[in-house]
Amino acid sequence: MDKTMATPVRVEGLTVAYGQNPPILENLNFAIRTGEVFGILGGSGSGKSSVLRNLIGLVKPRAGQVFIFGQDMWAEEGRWLNVCRRRFGMMYQAGALFGSLNLLENVSMPLREFTDMSPAAVETAARMKLSLVGLAGFEYYLPVRISGGMQKRAAIARALALDPKLIFLDEPSAGLDPITSAGLDQLIRTLARNLGISFGVVTHELGSVMNIVDRAILLDKAAKGIVAEGRPADLAQMTWPPYVVAFFHRRPLEDEGKISEANNARQ
Amino acid sequence: MNNAIPAGPGPEPPLSLIFDPQKRLARLAGALTVDAPRSIWRPLEPDKASASVAGINGELTLDLAGLTALDLNGSAQVLSVINQLDRSGVQVSVRGLPDDLAVILELAREALKAPTASPPPRIGLIEETGRKLVAIKNDAATLVTFTGKLVIDFLSSLRHPSSVRWATVEHVAEVSGVNAVPIVALVSLLVGLIIAFQSAMVLKFVGLEIFVADMVGVAIVRELGPLITAIVLAGRSGSAFSAELGAMKAAEEVDAITTMGLSPVRELALPRVLASLLTTPVVTLFACFAGIWGGCLVLTAMGYSLLTYWQEAISMVTGTTFNICIFKSIIFGFVVAAIGCQRGLAAGDGPGAVGEATTSGVVTNIVVVAVIDSLLAVLFYVWDI
Numbered sequence: 001m002d003k004t005m006a007t008p009v010r011v012e013g014l015t016v017a018y019g020q021n022p023p024i025l026e027n028l029n030f031a032i033r034t035g036e037v038f039g040i041l042g043g044s045g046s047g048k049s050s051v052l053r054n055l056i057g058l059v060k061p062r063a064g065q066v067f068i069f070g071q072d073m074w075a076e077e078g079r080w081l082n083v084c085r086r087r088f089g090m091m092y093q094a095g096a097l098f099g100s101l102n103l104l105e106n107v108s109m110p111l112r113e114f115t116d117m118s119p120a121a122v123e124t125a126a127r128m129k130l131s132l133v134g135l136a137g138f139e140y141y142l143p144v145r146i147s148g149g150m151q152k153r154a155a156i157a158r159a160l161a162l163d164p165k166l167i168f169l170d171e172p173s174a175g176l177d178p179i180t181s182a183g184l185d186q187l188i189r190t191l192a193r194n195l196g197i198s199f200g201v202v203t204h205e206l207g208s209v210m211n212i213v214d215r216a217i218l219l220d221k222a223a224k225g226i227v228a229e230g231r232p233a234d235l236a237q238m239t240w241p242p243y244v245v246a247f248f249h250r251r252p253l254e255d256e257g258k259i260s261e262a263n264n265a266r267q
Numbered sequence: 268m269n270n271a272i273p274a275g276p277g278p279e280p281p282l283s284l285i286f287d288p289q290k291r292l293a294r295l296a297g298a299l300t301v302d303a304p305r306s307i308w309r310p311l312e313p314d315k316a317s318a319s320v321a322g323i324n325g326e327l328t329l330d331l332a333g334l335t336a337l338d339l340n341g342s343a344q345v346l347s348v349i350n351q352l353d354r355s356g357v358q359v360s361v362r363g364l365p366d367d368l369a370v371i372l373e374l375a376r377e378a379l380k381a382p383t384a385s386p387p388p389r390i391g392l393i394e395e396t397g398r399k400l401v402a403i404k405n406d407a408a409t410l411v412t413f414t415g416k417l418v419i420d421f422l423s424s425l426r427h428p429s430s431v432r433w434a435t436v437e438h439v440a441e442v443s444g445v446n447a448v449p450i451v452a453l454v455s456l457l458v459g460l461i462i463a464f465q466s467a468m469v470l471k472f473v474g475l476e477i478f479v480a481d482m483v484g485v486a487i488v489r490e491l492g493p494l495i496t497a498i499v500l501a502g503r504s505g506s507a508f509s510a511e512l513g514a515m516k517a518a519e520e521v522d523a524i525t526t527m528g529l530s531p532v533r534e535l536a537l538p539r540v541l542a543s544l545l546t547t548p549v550v551t552l553f554a555c556f557a558g559i560w561g562g563c564l565v566l567t568a569m570g571y572s573l574l575t576y577w578q579e580a581i582s583m584v585t586g587t588t589f590n591i592c593i594f595k596s597i598i599f600g601f602v603v604a605a606i607g608c609q610r611g612l613a614a615g616d617g618p619g620a621v622g623e624a625t626t627s628g629v630v631t632n633i634v635v636v637a638v639i640d641s642l643l644a645v646l647f648y649v650w651d652i
């Protein structure tokens with residue numbers, strides 16, 4: 001079987017926990033399919049970033065497995081870890097650009113490290129990626145000299161650098177104005193449709209969820225797991241459980257305790 | 268048809284570029300992706316000897332009908348080669364790209380149409396020198412302003428002691444004063460030991476080893492005790508202040524203090540300077556004590572009694588010498604903490620800023636301490652004390 005045909009991400013029985021602390025999320029099962037924009041939704045502190053940290057191999061799962069393009073990431077004592085990591089791009093919630101390099105160098109660095117492209121082609125590619133996220137003209141700025149939203153976009157450009165078939169984005173549109181954010185949505189959709197890139201996107205911006213996300217899971221802190229899974233349009237139609245309803249209708253939860261009990265009962 | 272360079276053993280038809288100079292036609296086939304080796308483009312590289320590309324001028328057709336895959340980095344390679352050929356006077360026309368891949372090339376081409384920046388010009392030596400001089404001048408000015416503010420805040424804190432953050436003072440006094448005693452004492456002990464040993468080597472010839480005690484006593488209390496303490500504290504506490512305040516500056520904490528209507532000098536620098544003023548004289552006394560003991564080790568090893576040594580050494584430490592020691596230590600305590608804090612508060616932004624602030628703090632501190640020490644030595648000589 002061709003390796004690119006394998007499911008980009010498959011998660012089986014994943015338990016997310018830090019150190020000796022009690023688990024944040026338990027027994028997660030989901031998959032991100034080829035060319036799909038997959039949303040990881042949930043309230044603040046529900047563990048979205050933590051799930052992502054498990055998916056990209058920064059934190060070892062307490063239990064369960066993560067398969068990247070069919071390869072168990074933690075198999076054989078981490079021998080496959082870096083192999084898997086090179087196959088996806090990642091944009092961190094806070095950007096994580098290299099502060100001492102300008103934007104052009106930030107984006108061309110992975111290209112210089114991991115490909116055999118000529119210097120001219122590397123520069124063309126890096127300028128192209130920056131332009132795609134609307135940063136043409138800022139090639140020689142250091143990250144501290146641009147705004148927070150621009151840093152975010154530069155981080156997306158760096159995630160795109162190696163043309164990975166799988167990209168994780170942690171809150172790509174947080175801190176962006178509606179126009180830039182819509183532009184970003186369009187870019188993600190274009191890349192998914194035309195290049196067959198799969199995206200794992202952490203977000204809580206309902207507008208962009210409805211626009212670009214093909215399928216999503218909704219995490220709940222109280223239920224310690226996935227409370228809903230499916231197409232955003234379908235999720236928005238749901239009338240139960242209350243957490244899902246509240247989330248998709250931007251309503252406060254009336255009684256946190258009751259709702260988590262209800263969710264637990266349903267699990 | 269002999270210019271084919273197959274690349275990569277992939278399961279796909281291998282990536283190849285076939286160049287036919289007669290027909291002015293280059294055919295690219297296979298998967299052109301980020302993994303493509305750069306050698307694939309060699310047939311189209313400009314020929315340096317004849318200043319033409321692969322022996323042709325004018326036009327070239329690039330046939331992409333055989334491409335099975337293309338990504339943005341593949342497109343970047345195509346476009347950068349086209350650009351390169353263009354600059355050597357060869358117009359390239361692209362044809363035959365399958366529709367689904369054409370979208371990608373078009374996306375790449377569109378992206379590159381946006382106006383881009385060119386690298387900033389390099390600064391010449393003369394301009395660089397000028398900039399450095401202006402920076403040094405401004406730097407000296409800010410240091411003076413800062414000291415002024417600090418003195419004003421210090422005086423007002425004497426009038427309103429309750430306005431001082433004593434909790435911070437106490438904490439800083441412990442961390443950067445008390446905890447520095449072992450290292451200061453150790454360095455001073457070793458210096459005392461070395462002085463005693465070296466001078467004993469010489470004085471032994473004239474049988475006057477006992478005067479080593481006098482020498483160590485005076486040298487340590489008058490000069491080296493305060494100096495060693497200042498230099499160790501500059502490296503240990505002054506640098507910590509620079510790094511701490513520099514990090515706060517970078518995290519916009521200093522801005523937060525300013526916008527609350529508070530003064531960063533008063534809130535952050537003053538407690539540290541006060542703590543340093545209070546602890547440095549004490550640490551210096553420990554240093555003097557340890558230094559004299561260092562000399563003692565040498566002389567007792569040479570057979571003198573402890574008591575003789577101690578009396579001899581202490582006899583040289585008059586009230587004036589002692590006062591000079593304390594006076595210097597107060598000055599140094601102020602300088603080390605003030606410069607450390609100033610460098611931290613003046614830190615720029617960016618990842619290297621905290622490091623730069625710390626380095627600059629330590630360097631400035633050592634220079635200023637050395638200069639002040641020499642000035643005082645001259646003054647005391649002139650005043651004959």
Ligand SMILES: Nc1ncnc2c1ncn2[C@@H]1O[C@H](COP(=O)(O)OP(=O)(O)OP(=O)(O)O)[C@@H](O)[C@H]1O
Nearest residue numbers: 018021024042043044045046047048049050051093
């Ligand atoms: N390094 C860590 N060590 C221990 N606990 C952590 C760590 N990072 C996060 N947590 C805990 O995990 C929980 C989920 O945090 P996480 O950052 O994954 O939330 P999130 O869903 O990404 O929230 P947000 O939308 O605000 O970014 C929080 O309760 C947090 O306290």
Ligand SMILES: [Mg+2]
Nearest residue numbers: 048049050093
């Ligand atoms: Mg998060």
